[in-house]
Amino acid sequence: MFRTALRNVLAHKARLLMTVLAVLLGVAFVSGTLVFTSTVSDAYQKSSQKGFTGIDVAITPHRAKGEDRQPGDIPNLSQALLDKAAKVPGAASVSGSVHGFAGIADKDGKLLGEGFNSTGSNYYPGSNGQDARYPMKSGRAPRAPGEVALDQRTADRGGFKLGDTIRMSVSGPVLSQKLTGIFTTDDGNVAAGGSLALFDTRTAQQLYTKPGEFSEIDVKAAPGTSQDALKAELDKLLPKDAQTTTGKKLADDQAKAIADGSSTMRTVMLVFAGIALFVGIFIIANTFTMLIAQRTKELALMRAVGASRRQITRSVLIEAFVVGAVAGVTGLLAGIGIGAGLRALLNNTGAVVPDGPLVISPSTVVTSLAVGILVTMLAAWLPGRRAAKIPPVAAMNSVHAVATTRSLVVRNSIGGVLAAAGAALTITAGSKSMLGLGAGLLLIGVFVLTPLLSRPLIAAAAPLLRVFGISGKLARQNAVRNPRRTAATASALMIGLTLITGLTVIAGSVQSAIDKLATDALRADxxxxxxxxxxxxxxxxxxxxxxxxxxxxxxxxxxxxxxxxxxxxxxxxxxxxxxxxxxxxxxxxxxxxxxxxxxxxxxxxxxxxxxxxxxxxxxxxxxxxxxxxxxxxxxxxxxxxxxxxxxxxxxxxxxxxxxxxxxxxxxxxxxxxxxxxxxxxxxxxxxxxxxxxxDKNDISNAIAQGINLLLNVLYALLAMAVIVAVLGVVNTLAMSVFERQQEIGMLRAIGLDRKGIKRMVRLESLVISLFGGVLGIGLGVFFGWAAGEQIKGGLATYELVLPWGRMGIFLLLAGLVGMLAALWPARRAARMNMLSAIKAD
Structure with a gap:
């Protein structure tokens, strides 16, 4: 049975290619996400550790909690406290830091980095006249008012050189500072694309605190003194509004914050990878169902010579294992390339990632292979089990196991219950989790009901298809001939368009609400x-x-x-x-x-x-x-x-x-x-x-820009699911053409020319794609409305806005997907030799 399964895989290489591609894309997305987030997280973690190498204990202001907390800003740290810290046993050196915002203008007068992590601080020279945290690459440190030093990356981005006049702002008038030095730093914020400007300590205090006050005091331990021992000594002299933290904990906290930030991005990307894989399941199940249907006599013969049901099911699962393993390995390799490409893309957008190696952890390899194999075997299990249940005599007579009335009633009943429960939960949801559960149940329910829905919805297209004569009539009949296969193919496209439409409805409604809010709340210009x-x-x-x-x-x-x-x-x-x-x-x-x-x-x-x-x-x-x-x-x-x-x-x-x-x-x-x-x-x-x-339009556009950026990213991620859905349509049509060789040959023999055959296959693909598009857009609007009811509680001006133009574009794209997916199957059907096709067994 093992040799038979391998022979079947090798015998149907072309047919399984689309299945491999579907799994490969999903696995590549998963592995690429894991590689990218692991690489970025590791690079930032190592960068943050470098940034705290000169700090063993940091003293920072501390805000009391509960009833002891007083209104107002946290008091800064005094020069007296710094002087006391320098005399603590085990302290080798002490430096005072002042922090605040420093917006730097480029040579065109625009804000560098648009305010992202634009930080100002002070250069605090030690006994040797240098600040170990900021080694100067060229020039010297600022020593007087009107002087500033910039980090190397900011200087390069702005095209600044020593001696240039830098226009910058803290909160008051614009400052014109002379650039006296360019330094390097391991500061994690700078590594993330931010900017750092250094003033002399007195100037920085005038800008950010008060004379003689610091935002932070950093203490370096003497040789032989541990960070914990130094912290214990410093704790003895601290006022109640200050606290100490070891350098190790500071590095760990920053690394954790970076990991938390990247975990959110990883979760979002993995969700969309899961959607692509979920869509891929339909294609894999469809492929194996059709392959098994074509091998019905072969499987029946195997049953007749002694193969058990379990062996038949096992042989199908072995085929799926081989396909999943191949797709998993190639998907992993492609994902490594995607991870490297995403990092390069991030650097090109200006969000600089610290230098570091590409991280490919064992868990990434195991996860990628497991996902590819398990998804494929899960999708192939039901077709394999169904094939094993076909009676050998019936299979030998080519009487395929057509769905019984009872099975259809059971399926439709289950689908109706799931859809009704999902719709009820979605409408009455009081929380996001309940809304998500309801949406999931409704989506599954509609998928189960799709074979039932396919006949009336596709029948509604009959008047349009009559325009194309016999080709249109045959296309409609072919589309509903196997409702389950049509449903599985259309559902793949339906899921992608449901998410795209729902997100578009929500984004458009939120934007409209913000516009109304700005208009209604302000008279100011x-x-x-x-x-x-x-x-x-x-x-x-x-x-x-x-x-x-x-x-x-x-x-x-x-x-x-x-x-x-x-x-x-x-x-x-x-x-x-x-x-x-x-x-x-x-x-x-x-x-x-x-x-x-x-x-x-x-x-x-x-x-x-x-x-x-x-x-x-x-x-x-x-x-x-x-x-x-x-x-x-x-x-x-x-x-x-x-x-x-x-x-x-x-x-x-x-x-x-x-x-x-x-x-x-x-x-x-x-x-x-x-x-x-x-x-x-x-x-x-x-x-x-x-x-x-x-003005009001600027406020609205600034928010819209963020919404549109997020929406475009989501569109790009969902495009993966749509690409997988396209492969599904191609796969279904190719298999369908193979199954109908005799029929197509007979049609050619009685006078339907090659153009008519091509038109028939293309129209069948178009109908199936539009069927999935209509379902997807309808569900997307419903989910957008339901999510809007949740948003309305926090945004009083929220009203449902239907983006008719975009929904029309989505429907046209669904049709385009169908037409493109039909190119190869239609060409193959038209080129088929009619005599060979009629004799095909």
Whole structure:
């Protein structure tokens, strides 16, 4: 039986090629994902370990938790603490670090890296006059105000050379710094594509902390002193608002954070690899079903000479094992190439990956081979079992085991129950997990019901097919001749289009909701904020003053957030200009008004409900400087993602803030939005590369850009499933043509020319593909609606938007898939010798 199984594999090489390709693509996706994520994770981990080689213990500010936590920013570390740390037994050297945002403009005035990990720090020379963390490759370290050093990668990206003037921004005015040095670093953020600018320590403290204060103190242990021993000594002198961490733990924590980040990407990619494999199962099952149907007499003869049912099933599984092993090995090799290619692609997009070897772990090899073999054997098991149950006498007479009425009733009943349960769960889902379970059940239920659905849906295309005469009529009959095979082929395409359509519906509806949110919530023409990660630092209050002084600005208001203790809980208060806030926003008030003067406050309805506040309620507030005040609720409004929380006049919060920073500034102008007005605002702020000025369309487009980027990535990943589905259509048609040799020969003999045969096969493929496309688009819209009901709870302006144009394109693509997939089978059918075909057994 083993030799027979191998002979059958070798005898049907061409027929099994599509099956091998389907499994190969799925395995390649799995192995490529594992290789890529392992390589990136290993490179970042080693890079992070290098970045902490000079740090044995780090002292950092510490925020208390629970009732002991006080409102406001965490206090920085003092020079006195650094001096004490230097005298601790076992400490060889100590350095102080200051960190913050530093946006660097390229030579065209645009922000390098768009604010991603744009960091500023200080160069802290040791006793030898050098900072071991940042070895200078050329030039010297900054020593005075107006000087800066850049990491080598940033200097290369910006085309900067020693002596160049670098325009950069922290949060206030644009700084013009002279480039005095270019250094190398193992900092993981720089390795990930970020930038690092170094100032002298005094300048960095003026920019980011206060004179004599540090963000972090790093201590190097003397020879013979362990990190734990040094940490224990340092813990004895720490104030309560500081903590120590060993260098090993810092490296491990950063490595874990990198691993967690890459694990999310790996999970997403593996999900789509699983979808491709799931689609591949239909093709493999289809292929083995047709191969076995063609070998019915052969299997019956084997049964007649003594082969048992188990041996028949086992021989089919051996064939599947060989096919799966071949596909698994070639898929693994292809996946290694994909992993290397993805890394190169990531580097070309600017997201630099640290240098390191390609990591091919034993688990990747085992997983890839196991996936290829198990998926193929799982898909071949049912056809093999079904073949073993065919009575030998019936098989010898070519009476194939046609599905009985009872089996069809059972199948349709099971499919109906699964589809109904899935639809009910999807509609009533209260969580994402329940929604996912319902979607899965509905998808499986529709797949089980697809043979039943194929007849009426394909019959609906009969009027269109009549245009093509006898070829169209035969194509429709051939498409419904074997409903199970048609269903399996169409389902492969259905799954891919279900996901693509569902994602498109959700993305389009979210974008529409964001557009509506921006339009409904704002009267302001522009919103000014820091770009990228600089948003965490906020804007200097000078920005609002400069904008308010412009003659074309009619109203402006900064949004100034500060933490305070409200009752017994910590909460953020947002300060605004009370006299202009109503001119800049469009809030729907449930009760009260939008007037903000004195100690008045307006609150969104959700926050008010959480605290149990009503119109006229008095709220006790303790600010970060320890002073207390009482606010009166004078308005309750419908909150949204742009404006929510507790809003008060800036005169209430500003006196209590240790450092005034604005999240954003809303601006209204005389002439509304225009390029000229935007240029005027930009010029007033000194063409600051780190400050972005956005109108409503810009806000919407910025969010849309992220959504479209994500959608395009998902489209690219789902294309794998669609490619596998194309192979399935080709496979089905090729097998179908082989099965119908005598029929095609007879059609040729009675007058149907080669063009008619080609047209018949192409129309059959088109009908099957469009059938899968209609099911996929219909299910995708339903799932998009169901997911939208979950989103609606957090996005009040969300409404279902059907992208009719894109759905039309998807249906056309389904038809194109069918036409392309039919090229080779149709050509093969047309070139068949009619006499040989009629005599074929």
């Amino acid at each position: 522009y919103v000014v904020s820091m770009a990228g990660e600089g948003g965490g630092m906020g804007l200097s209050p000078e920005v609002d003053k400069k904008l308010a002084a412009l003659p074309e600005v009619t109203a402006s208001s900064p949004l100034r957030s500060t933490e305070a203790r409200v009752g017994s809980d910590l909460h953020s208060l947002t300060g605004v200009n009370g006299d202009s806030f109503a001119k800049l926003t469009k809030l729907h008030f449930v009760s009260g008004s939008d007037q903000l003067t004195g100690r008045q406050a307006i609150v969104d309805d959700h926050t008010a409900k959480d605290f149990g506040w009503k119109l006229g309620s008095s709220v006790n507030v303790t600010f970060q400087d320890g002073k207390r005040d009482k606010l009166t609720i004078t308005g309750l409004f419908d909150g949204n993602r742009m404006i929510r929380g507790i809003m008060v006049d800036n005169s209430v919060v500003t006196p209590h803030m240790s450092e005034v920073r604005d999240m954003q500034v809303m601006v209204k102008t005389k002439s509304g939005t225009s390029e000229a007005t935007k240029r005027s605002l930009t010029k007033a702020l000194g063409d600051n590369p780190a400050i972005q000025i956005q």
